[in-house]
Amino acid sequence: MGLPLSAIAMLIFGSVILYGGLAYFLYKAFRREKNR
């Protein structure tokens, strides 16, 4: 049995929002630190 489509959608949504978002804000923080 594979994952239902709605579960895959939740997986992608959660991953993109949480880990993508975290990567974005960490990048901003490092850039700010570098420019200081």
Added chain:
Amino acid sequence: MAAIGSAVGLGNVWRFPYVCYENGGGAFLIPYFVALFTAGIPLMILEFSVGHWARNAPPKAFKKIGRKWEWAGWWAVLVPFVIALYYVVVMAWCFSYMIYSLDLRWGSQADVFFKNFLGDTGTPEVFGSISIPVVLGLIVIWLCVFIILYKGVHRIGKIVAITVPIPTILLIILTIRGLTLPGAIEGISYYLTPNFSRLTDVNVWLAAYAQVFFSLGVAQGIMITYASFLKKKSDITNNAFIISLADAGTSFLAGFTVFSVVGYLAASQGVGVTELGIGGPTLTFITYPTAISLLPVAASFFGMIFYVALLTFGIDSAFSMVEPMVSGLHGKWKITKAKATGIMCIIGFFISLVFASGSGLHWLDIVDHFIANFGLVMIGLVECLILGWMYTLSKLREHANETSEIQIGRWWDYLIKYVIPFVLFLLLAIAIIDNIINPYLGYPWWVIVLGGVTPCLAIFLLSFVFMKIKKHTEAT
């Protein structure tokens, strides 16, 4: 990294998976994400702004807003202290499991082993005997909390900053192992598939908001205290987003570890994922040991490292729960931090012994249910009302924007003033009525009153007592 370390704790790897399991798996994730973005992150920005602006622990910070609001600050520091009382018990379990990992003592029946380890009486009505391994763990953990707070949070913060990646890497290793087990896909399917019919259950929504508050450390005075130590030019908004997303990301990952093993256990017993007969605070103490035992190589080594990692995950959260109370006592009565820390740790140790008894698991579950679901959510509501309506909220927004790259708009004001209070009030009102009609887990009323209502009321009354004592001193 230190900021992430302060937020990520057992709330992510221990509490999130079982709350998610109890509230329908995928059915819980939608309210969880809604709560994170509509209340968790905006409140995190709010608390960071207050702490950074006031440069004080919550009681003094709220006093700066208005003298009559000091009680709200005390309320916010008393709640995490009560949470710390049972949080350290979970850490004591981890401490024992760290030692048990050496010979994988839980064997093939982790659920039976855990109940024997606690000397579980199966009900809160029979007290049972005190578990010696748990008491030993409690002594070690409270001693660690004392030493860390006594020596100074800043120095230990650097060590924690280095140890943060280790638990995450181990969690990834266990997740990979879990996902390769037979039946894991069933567990993951339960974890991720949204069940829209559960979205009408107000208790699921309340649990989601409570979990976000518990895990992020908002509505507990922790973030106000933490922000008061931040440098003047620290980026408030960016810090708030990093902490919130790292915290939620860890919870999301822990969900995969636990639910893959839940799927495996269900498949091996030939039952459905919801019919396993396990759940509540014990869930992760059954699933993680099972996953560790099933590692193909060096299971003992990884097991020990994993529980060490859990302890490092938990210890910074544990002392951050006691720190606001210590700072509050130090700030108001000028009690030295060492003395205040000693007093709180000794009181904490003796009260937490209740949770080390044979019925401790059940009392822990009851206190956690009421303190998190009602206490934290109520503080979140009061915080929004005081800071949104009794103070010029735009000043706090401007303060955050002054140091932040990302500028917050007026939408944030509307969220704090209208949306969050309305949602939290509605959830609380409906859930209180629901809990009166259907007592939690069908427990007798004296159990609910003793374990749920009494701590909530005691904290509320104590916050006023703490505020009034100062007035008496001033008058004399």
